[in-house]
Every structure is written in C-alpha cells, then in structure tokens.
Amino acid sequence: MKLLLARLAFSKDGRKLLWVILVPVFLLILVVVMLFSEQTSQPPGSYTVGSQLSSAVLQYEGAVQAALSGYGLEEHIALVLAIMMQESGGTASMDIMQSSESIGLAPNTITDPMYSIEVxxxxxxxVLEKMQKSEVDLDTAIxxxxxxxxxxxxIAKNGGIHSEELAQTFSQQEAEKLGWASYxxxxxxxxVKRYVGTMRDGQVIDVANASADFQVVYETMQQFDGYPYQFGGMNPKTSFDCSGLMVWxxxxxxxxxxxxxxxxxxxxxxxxADELQPGDFIFFTGTYNAGRPVTHIGMYVGNGKMFDANGGGIGFSNLNDRYWQEHLYGYGRIVDFVGGEEG
Structure with a gap:
C-alpha cells in the first residue's frame, strides 16, 4: 500500500487520483470528530425543574410545556420556568414572562398570562435559533x-462564550448609546440559573436539596491554593474572587x-455558629464598598479555618483573626454534606 501511494504521488495523474482517494477519507474523519464533539458537550436539556420555583410559577408548567412543544423545545421547560421566576415570580405582573418588549410594546403592556407565555x-x-446560527453558548442565549x-x-465577535464581564461591557455600551443610566x-x-436543578449521574441536584461528598468540593478548591485573587474571576484561566471560587x-x-x-x-x-460544619459558608460584611451587606464568603473546613479567595490570594484563613471577627456577618448552608469531617 505504501509503495502504491508513493508511485501515485510522483505522477501527475497519480496525484489527481490520490486526491480522489484521500479527500473522502478526510471528510469522513471530520464528520466523525464533529459527531463526537456534539455527543460529549453538555446537552441543552440537562437542567431540571428547581425546587425553589414558586407555586405561582409552577401553576403555568403545563402551559409552558405546551408552548415549547410547538417549537420542539420541550427539553427547555426547566429553563423557561426559571426565566419566568426571575422575570416575575409568577405574581409581580400579569406579563409573567415580561415579553411585551420583545414584540415592540411598552413593558407590562401584555395583561394575559397565557399570551405572555406564548410571546x-x-x-x-x-434566541435559540440565533444562538445555533451564531455558534455561541447557551448562557449567551439566556x-x-x-x-x-x-x-x-x-458575544459571537468576542469569543463565543458568555461571561459576566462581557455582559457588563455590553450593558455599559448600550446604556451609553441610548443615554440611559443602566441597561x-x-x-x-x-x-436565572439559581432556579434550576441539574443532573449528575442520573440524580437531580440543586442548591436547595443537594447532598454530596464534602471532599469533592474541598479537593477542587485546594488545587487553587496559592493562586492570586482576581476581582470578577470565576475560572482557573483568570483565577477567582471569593464568590467565583464557590461557583466553580x-x-x-x-x-x-x-x-x-x-x-x-x-x-x-x-x-x-454551633451548627457550623465543614462545607458550610461563612459570610462577611464591610470588606469593601459593594453597596450591599454581604461582601465576602469563605467555606468552613474545620478547626476554626475557612478556605477562601481574598486580597492576599486563595488559601486557608484563620477565623479567629481579628479582621474576620470584626467583619463576620453570618453562616449559611447550601449542601447537606456527607463525609465532612473536621481535621
């Protein structure tokens, strides 16, 4: 076979024949790679209905499902309900999806909840059609x-991946263009995503009822020990700020x-404080002027220490230090961890 290819490569007609043989092979390989990448990416319907949705929103679940089925988008039911929760909570307005502006009307012009869902x-x-055409991620569509x-x-012109930093830049640009204070x-x-659950190993997990191994989160954080603090950072490429580290x-x-x-x-x-266990959150106030009470967060790891991202970098902090005691705000639990032993 090698000898045949060599002979073909050294003649004019042979080179043409070689292209005829090799091009379909390359195209086949390309198709296989594309199919594999599609199968290994996160499926768009991997979100599940979150437990924090209000009963006012959940009463419209059937209507939303029916509307989505008209477009073949039933797998997005959890995401659309989460959008409704964010937009109105099901009660703040009769335009429960705040969709009036999408058809050129003033906000809250729509007064029929069923029509609001339709629009x-x-x-x-x-949004999803343009997302697919422009090859951007689902967060951009949201x-x-x-x-x-x-x-x-x-986003298509800036890497194709949504980030809150890019969203902030776009907001500022649009506000300046329109002469508005904000956009x-x-x-x-x-x-929106705080109102959805996700699937992990076939199990539904959301922030309201998650149960998992503390060690998984602990080891994930530890790999960033010594990284610098980065305001607005929320991935290893940029490093992290305090809340970004928790999200990751x-x-x-x-x-x-x-x-x-x-x-x-x-x-x-x-x-x-008496209920505090490894994996729980510790919240602080006044660590910088953020315009809100809670300005810093760390994860308790036992023995009077937390793991956090602060101005000194990412790592362990002693909760008994005067600075943290002076700025202590409260304690909270997101996950009922198993395997969270103090040590």
Whole structure:
C-alpha cells in the first residue's frame, strides 16, 4: 500500500487520483470528530425543574410545556420556568414572562398570562435559533432573553462564550448609546440559573436539596491554593474572587450557585455558629464598598479555618483573626454534606 501511494504521488495523474482517494477519507474523519464533539458537550436539556420555583410559577408548567412543544423545545421547560421566576415570580405582573418588549410594546403592556407565555416562548425560540446560527453558548442565549438578540452578535465577535464581564461591557455600551443610566441585568444568567436543578449521574441536584461528598468540593478548591485573587474571576484561566471560587467548586457536585456573595447568602439556609460544619459558608460584611451587606464568603473546613479567595490570594484563613471577627456577618448552608469531617 505504501509503495502504491508513493508511485501515485510522483505522477501527475497519480496525484489527481490520490486526491480522489484521500479527500473522502478526510471528510469522513471530520464528520466523525464533529459527531463526537456534539455527543460529549453538555446537552441543552440537562437542567431540571428547581425546587425553589414558586407555586405561582409552577401553576403555568403545563402551559409552558405546551408552548415549547410547538417549537420542539420541550427539553427547555426547566429553563423557561426559571426565566419566568426571575422575570416575575409568577405574581409581580400579569406579563409573567415580561415579553411585551420583545414584540415592540411598552413593558407590562401584555395583561394575559397565557399570551405572555406564548410571546415569551416565541422570543426564547428566536434566541435559540440565533444562538445555533451564531455558534455561541447557551448562557449567551439566556442572557439574550434579557438583553435582546444584539448580545448574541456581540458575544459571537468576542469569543463565543458568555461571561459576566462581557455582559457588563455590553450593558455599559448600550446604556451609553441610548443615554440611559443602566441597561438590563449583567448577572441575568446567574439569577436565572439559581432556579434550576441539574443532573449528575442520573440524580437531580440543586442548591436547595443537594447532598454530596464534602471532599469533592474541598479537593477542587485546594488545587487553587496559592493562586492570586482576581476581582470578577470565576475560572482557573483568570483565577477567582471569593464568590467565583464557590461557583466553580460547587459545580463539581452539580450545585449551581448564584454569582455574588450576597446572592449566595440569600439562598442559603441560615445556621448558627454551633451548627457550623465543614462545607458550610461563612459570610462577611464591610470588606469593601459593594453597596450591599454581604461582601465576602469563605467555606468552613474545620478547626476554626475557612478556605477562601481574598486580597492576599486563595488559601486557608484563620477565623479567629481579628479582621474576620470584626467583619463576620453570618453562616449559611447550601449542601447537606456527607463525609465532612473536621481535621
């Protein structure tokens, strides 16, 4: 075979024949690679209905499912319900999906919840269609429900992957362009995703009822020991800030935390110092001027220590230090860990 290919390569007609043989082979390999990458990426319907949805939202689950089925998007039921929860909680407005503006009307013009669902799902479908065409990630599509389709174009030109930093940049650009004080919600993705659960090894896990091995989160955090602190950072490439570290580590057990320390405090089950166990959160106030009470978070690891990202870097901090005692705000539990032994 090698001899035949060599002979073909050294003649004009042979080179043409060689291309005829090799091109289909290369195309076949390319198709196989593309199919494999699609199968190994996170399926868009991997979210499950979160336990923190209000009864006011859950009463519309059947109507949302029916609307989604018209577009073949039934797998997105959990995500659309989470969007509704973020937009209105099911009660803040009769336009429960805040979809009036998507058809050029003033906010809350729609006064029929069923029509709001119809229009909202139609807008969601447009967002997903453009997401696929522009080859951006699902988080970009979620943010675009709040920002509009222009955000997808923006992300497509800036790497194709949503981040809160890019969302903030887009918000500032649009606000300046329109002469507004602000534009949309830069943290919309995290605000929506706090209302969904995820699948891990066939089990539903969300921030309200997750149960997992403390060691998984602990070891995930430990690998970043010594990394520098990075305000706004939430992945190993940029390093982390305090809440970004928690978001990254807790995703290892399928728990989707909201983005900021304040939001993580808000959704946590409040506990006392006597109830504190490894894996619980410790919240602090006044560590910088954030315009909100809770400004810092650490994860308790036992023996009076926490693991956190602060101005000195990522690592262990002694809770008995005067600074932390002076800024202590409270304690919270997200996950009922198993295997969290003090040591």
């Amino acid at each position: 909202g799902v139609a807008h969601f479908n447009k 943010q675009s429900y709040n920002y509009g389709l222009g955000y997808i174009d923006f 949309g919600d830069p943290a919309y993705v995290e605000h 580590a807790f995703r290892e057990i399928g728990a989707n935390l909201p983005r900021t320390a304040q939001e993580q405090y808000d959704i946590s089950k409040k506990i006392t």
